[in-house]
Structure formats: C-alpha cells, structure tokens
Amino acid sequence: MEYFNYNGKTFKEQTAVLQASSRGLRFGDGLFETMKSIHGRLQFTDEHFARLWHGMQVLQFNIPRHFTPDSLQEEIVTLLLKNGHQQMARIRITVFRGDGGLYDAVNHTPNYVIQTWPLPEESGAWNSNGxxxxxxxxxxxxxxxxxxxxxxxxxxxxxxxxxxxxxxxxxxxxxxxxxxxxxxxxxxxxxxxxxxxxxxxxxxxxxxxxxxxxxxxxxxxxxxxxxxxxxxxxxxxxxxxxxxxxxxxxxxxxxxxxxxxxxxxxxxxxxxxxxxxxx
Missing domain, CATH: 3.20.10.10 (D-amino Acid Aminotransferase, subunit A, domain 2)
Known part of the structure; x- marks a missing residue:
C-alpha cells in the first residue's frame, strides 16, 4: 500500500480527498512540479521550489507564511520514507486553488498533493537506443x-x-x-x-x-x-x-x-x- 500527502496529512492512495467543487478539478486552476530523488536526496531543490513559488505568484495564490520550501521538502522526504522510495523516485507536487466557481473562489490559499513513485535504477542513464x-x-x-x-x-x-x-x-x-x-x-x-x-x-x-x-x-x-x-x-x-x-x-x-x-x-x-x- 502506498500513500500520498494532502495538505500536510498522509492518506492511503485510494482515499478520496477532493470536493466536487474544487477549482483544481473544475478549472485546472493550479500548477505542478516534478522532481527526482536519488538515495533520498532531492535533486535541484532550490531551482524546483523557485519555479513552483514563481508559478504560484503568477497565478495569484495567497501563500501563507508557514508554507515554505523547507516545510514542503520535509513532507516530501517523510512521504518517500513511508512509501519505501529511498533509492530513486519521481515526486509530483500538485498545487491548486480550493472550492468555488469561476468568479467566487472561497480563498486563494494553495491546496496541495504530494505523490511519489519508484524509478528504475537506470533512470537518467544514457539511452543506447535513440x-x-x-x-x-x-x-x-x-x-x-x-x-x-x-x-x-x-x-x-x-x-x-x-x-x-x-x-x-x-x-x-x-x-x-x-x-x-x-x-x-x-x-x-x-x-x-x-x-x-x-x-x-x-x-x-x-x-x-x-x-x-x-x-x-x-x-x-x-x-x-x-x-x-x-x-x-x-x-x-x-x-x-x-x-x-x-x-x-x-x-x-x-x-x-x-x-x-x-x-x-x-x-x-x-x-x-x-x-x-x-x-
């Protein structure tokens, strides 16, 4: 059984967490980041988080002070350990706005989901076949x-x-x-x-x-x-x-x-x- 993180809490992978009124579901109102971990070390963390935070600013999210790259990185590492993905893994962070219609968003605080998947050891190796x-x-x-x-x-x-x-x-x-x-x-x-x-x-x-x-x-x-x-x-x-x-x-x-x-x-x-x- 694998797990995912939703707004800082861990759930089993089949758990339903989104409301039908989610703007992320209804309008694709958000963005995502894909990262790689090798032996538990996140690669290019500064660059990935800088791009993610820039994207949230462009999309006019209200980013709370407690939602920081450091706190998000801690949650990613915790999830990698819980899922047993310590060797090589792909991480996806999906950020989206909460409930509401097109003109009446309830709030602009980022909601987020973190997911991890194992990668084969040869991921990143030179591809002998083009x-x-x-x-x-x-x-x-x-x-x-x-x-x-x-x-x-x-x-x-x-x-x-x-x-x-x-x-x-x-x-x-x-x-x-x-x-x-x-x-x-x-x-x-x-x-x-x-x-x-x-x-x-x-x-x-x-x-x-x-x-x-x-x-x-x-x-x-x-x-x-x-x-x-x-x-x-x-x-x-x-x-x-x-x-x-x-x-x-x-x-x-x-x-x-x-x-x-x-x-x-x-x-x-x-x-x-x-x-x-x-x-």
Whole structure:
C-alpha cells in the first residue's frame, strides 16, 4: 500500500480527498512540479521550489507564511520514507486553488498533493537506443505569461502524448501558434547543427525546464554557449543531432523524426561531461 500527502496529512492512495467543487478539478486552476530523488536526496531543490513559488505568484495564490520550501521538502522526504522510495523516485507536487466557481473562489490559499513513485535504477542513464519522435500539429501552444509554467491545464501535452502513443512514437514535438518548435510532451528540445547548440527561447512558449536551465549553464562552462532562439520545423529536420532534457531522464538523444535520421556522437560527449559524474 502506498500513500500520498494532502495538505500536510498522509492518506492511503485510494482515499478520496477532493470536493466536487474544487477549482483544481473544475478549472485546472493550479500548477505542478516534478522532481527526482536519488538515495533520498532531492535533486535541484532550490531551482524546483523557485519555479513552483514563481508559478504560484503568477497565478495569484495567497501563500501563507508557514508554507515554505523547507516545510514542503520535509513532507516530501517523510512521504518517500513511508512509501519505501529511498533509492530513486519521481515526486509530483500538485498545487491548486480550493472550492468555488469561476468568479467566487472561497480563498486563494494553495491546496496541495504530494505523490511519489519508484524509478528504475537506470533512470537518467544514457539511452543506447535513440528516441523516435514525431511532430504534432493539431493543437499548438500559445506564447504568453502562462506558457513557461507547468500549470494544470495541460491539454496540448495530453493530446500530443495520446497521438504519440497511437503513432508508436516515444514522444511528440509540439509547435507554438507561429508554427515553430516549442518543446516535447515531457522535455525541452536541443539541436546540434555544425558546431552550434540551439534550443527554443522561453518566449517561444516552452516550459521553463530545470534541466534545460542546467544544460545551458553547464555548456556555458564548457565554452559551448547555447543559442536560445526561434527554431522552425525545417531547422529541426536539418539538424545533425537532437536531444531532449528533463528532470527525470536528464538527457536522451533522438534517433529519428519522421524520415530524418540523426547521429549522436556530440550529444553523447555532452552527456558524459554534464551528467556522468555530476548526478
């Protein structure tokens, strides 16, 4: 039996805790954070909590003084221990507003759920078999104040993920409303062309990924600056190499998008330099 944390209290996984009037349920009024734990140590805690707190401020939550990154981290560690997920685990924190209609929220204090799942030991290792991706164009992401947040209205990614599953892709590439590259359903996208590494700028509507930020910082230290820019579908298909980054898998190379086949020698060198010894 596994457990979850709801507003600081622990419940068995099948316990019903939400009201039908929850704004999180009715409107997707909230956001979430996905973290990784290795041997009981949360990875990139400062960066994850900074992004979560920034998102709550953007969504105009009233954050009480007792609700702090330190208190939330303690609750996460306690839940990991209770669930026996001390080796390697994925943690999801879902924050949402309480009860009320569209114009009459009862209050703006964050409610939250913490969940944990075990991860296989090879999670984050270099993928010897490259990923197969496709481009999903039916639903496009807007570029606005919400675009960089992992908010709970995640329908573009949900639709793209279902399409990827139907097409037997490992992941799908989402486009923004201008038809340019945004991100994938679970990761940020980087391309290598000649000696240049590029990734969509945050203004292009992609999630402000923690591992994206770390990759940019690490490559800068290696005198390999990343160009944050606009990338078209043609840019993606003309690239020599493509790789994805996120907090769970760290970095994975892409073998194919449609009929385009990519190499991975430079991506593997980047992985070995950034992740093989740092994580």
């Amino acid at each position: 990923l197969v991706l496709g481009i999903y164009g039916d639903v496009k992401k807007s570029c606005d104040v919400l675009s960089n947040l992992k908010h709970n209205n995640f329908l573009p990614y949900v639709m793209a993920a279902m399409h990827a599953k139907n097409e037997k892709w490992n992941d799908a590439v989402l486009l923004n409303t201008s038809g340019r590259i945004c991100d994938s359903t679970i990761a940020n996208i980087f391309i290598i062309k000649d000696d240049l590494v590029s990734t969509p700028a945050l203004a292009e509507g992609c999630i402000a990924g923690i591992m994206r930020k770390n990759m940019i910082q690490q490559l800068a230290k290696m005198n390999q600056p990343v160009i944050e820019t606009e990338l078209t579908v043609d840019d993606l298909l003309a690239a020599d190499e493509v790789f994805l980054t996120n907090s769970i898998h760290h970095m994975r190379w892409v073998q194919a998008i449609g009929n385009k086949i990519y190499s991975h020698a430079r991506a593997e060198k980047i992985y070995n330099a950034v992740f093989a010894t740092n994580l």
